Amino acid sequence: MSELLRVSGVVAGYGSGPAILNGSDLTVEPGKIHCIIGPNGAGKSTLLKAIVGILKPREGEVVFEGERLNGMRPDQVLRRGIAFVPQERALFPKMSVRENLRMGGFVLDDRVELQRRIDEVLERFPVLKERADQLAGTMSGGQQQTLSMARAMLLRPKIVMLDEPSLGLAPKIVQDMFDIMKMLRDEGATILLVEQNAMMGLKNSDWGVVLDLGRTLFEGPAKEILSDPRIQELYLGGRSSAAA
Numbered sequence: 001m002s003e004l005l006r007v008s009g010v011v012a013g014y015g016s017g018p019a020i021l022n023g024s025d026l027t028v029e030p031g032k033i034h035c036i037i038g039p040n041g042a043g044k045s046t047l048l049k050a051i052v053g054i055l056k057p058r059e060g061e062v063v064f065e066g067e068r069l070n071g072m073r074p075d076q077v078l079r080r081g082i083a084f085v086p087q088e089r090a091l092f093p094k095m096s097v098r099e100n101l102r103m104g105g106f107v108l109d110d111r112v113e114l115q116r117r118i119d120e121v122l123e124r125f126p127v128l129k130e131r132a133d134q135l136a137g138t139m140s141g142g143q144q145q146t147l148s149m150a151r152a153m154l155l156r157p158k159i160v161m162l163d164e165p166s167l168g169l170a171p172k173i174v175q176d177m178f179d180i181m182k183m184l185r186d187e188g189a190t191i192l193l194v195e196q197n198a199m200m201g202l203k204n205s206d207w208g209v210v211l212d213l214g215r216t217l218f219e220g221p222a223k224e225i226l227s228d229p230r231i232q233e234l235y236l237g238g239r240s241s242a243a244a
Contacts (some may be wrong), residue, residue, distance in 0.1 A: 004202035010060035022214035035205035071139025104151035142173035
């Protein structure tokens with residue numbers, strides 16, 4: 001099994017508080033959509049923050065392409081090819097779509113190359129091209145999430161990490177978000193997402209990870225997780241569409 005990212009025995013928490021992650025493990029393979037599910041408080045978002053450097057692991061290690069990321073700042077992790085789209089999207093609401101994209105490329109020193117990539121992203125996402133001069137804060141939730149994802153792709157990362165991308169979106173828009181993820185995967189990107197809508201997340205992913213009480217309980221092909229009676233009972237409301 002090829003390996004792009006490996007998380008081993010990570011223990012992490014906020015400040016001097018108790019550990020939220022209690023020895024989490026995770027393996028991310030290239031060119032796949034990986035979905036992390038689990039109950040509220042399981043440590044899903046905390047795991048993404050530990051990977052990207054927002055939180056420093058107290059124990060364990062995070063290894064990306066053979067390099068240990070422990071202790072690196074988020075901007076250093078970003079430069080190595082891991083982009084993070086947080087739950088709150090972190091857009092600049094009083095800036096236009098184009099300006100938000102420009103801010104997303106802050107680590108690129110070549111301004112000509114940055115403009116070329118912005119033009120490419122706008123061509124890839126017509127809804128953003130149509131609204132290139134619109135203020136981000138005036139767009140719909142789905143359009144804002146699309147902008148967040150497009151801004152992450154501007155740097156051509158090897159892994160895009162998404163924290164609750166479907167939060168607050170209508171079901172039709174949620175499927176649109178997953179269709180964008182599949183398009184990015186088909187173009188060679190690797191996706192790692194946390195998703196509270198476990199059913200939808202697993203149905204649209206290649207690989208699933210079950211996290212609970214800060215530990216990885218199970219990981220494997222998403223279809224197998226969907227059809228596992230134990231997972232269905234504990235995390236999928238007792239029934240999955242795969243088994244229906």
